[in-house]
Amino acid sequence: MAEPRRYNRVGADTLKVIAHPLRMRMLGVLRAHGPNTATGLAARLGESSGTTSWHLRQLADAGFIEEDTERGNRRERWWRAAQEVTQVVSHAMPDDPETQDAYGTFLTALIDLGYERAARYVRTRHALPDDWRHVSDLSDWRMSLTPGELRQLAVEVNELVERYHREPADGDEIVTIQVQMFPSGENT
DSSP, X not given: OOOOOOEEEEXXXXXXXXXXXXXXXXXXXXXXXXXXXXXXXXXXXTOOHHXXXXXXXXXXXXXXXXXXXXXXXXXXXXXXXXXXXEEEOGGGSOOSHHHHHHHHHHHHHHHHHHHHHHHHHHHHGGGSOHHHHTTOOOOOOOOOOOHHHHHHHHHHHHHHHHHTOOOOOTTXXXXXXXXXXXXXXXXX
16 A cells, blocks of 8 residues: 655645746656656756756745755756645635735646646547557536535545555556536536
8 A cells, every 4th residue: 555645735825836837847747757857857848947947946945846865966956746746725725816816827727737638648549558548538527516515526536536546556557637626607
């Protein structure tokens, strides 16, 4: 069984740091693929190493990443994710315009990253082995729920996903699970 995952429960102060699309991408790469350098991240993400270096320092100062002191040398700094999961709790965020703007930026970047992952899957699904292609799923449901029922559904979905968390094994692939739960603003 895998160790319990470490969470970074984001507050209003650190929300402003992570609410940047490139920083979110960089943190995602470090979590999915392990430690890397500013140069390595720059090559992977199509950025300059100066840009990734600056953003790495911002992420480190906010506690999202840490230096991997077992790698590198005096010229080359390696970085790793400090936690496996970033959690932003909307009801814990202050209602001031600056925080709400950062929260909106964070959510928009999260949706954009989710779209990119799903679109990449759709573009490349034909190249997947049959056993992976035939178990992949993109679904949506429209339901009538109360706020309490939606909260309970979110809790249960998160618990279900966490039950499957373990260390990678032979035959595994990185699998993206995207969940979106929100009122659609429609009464039909």
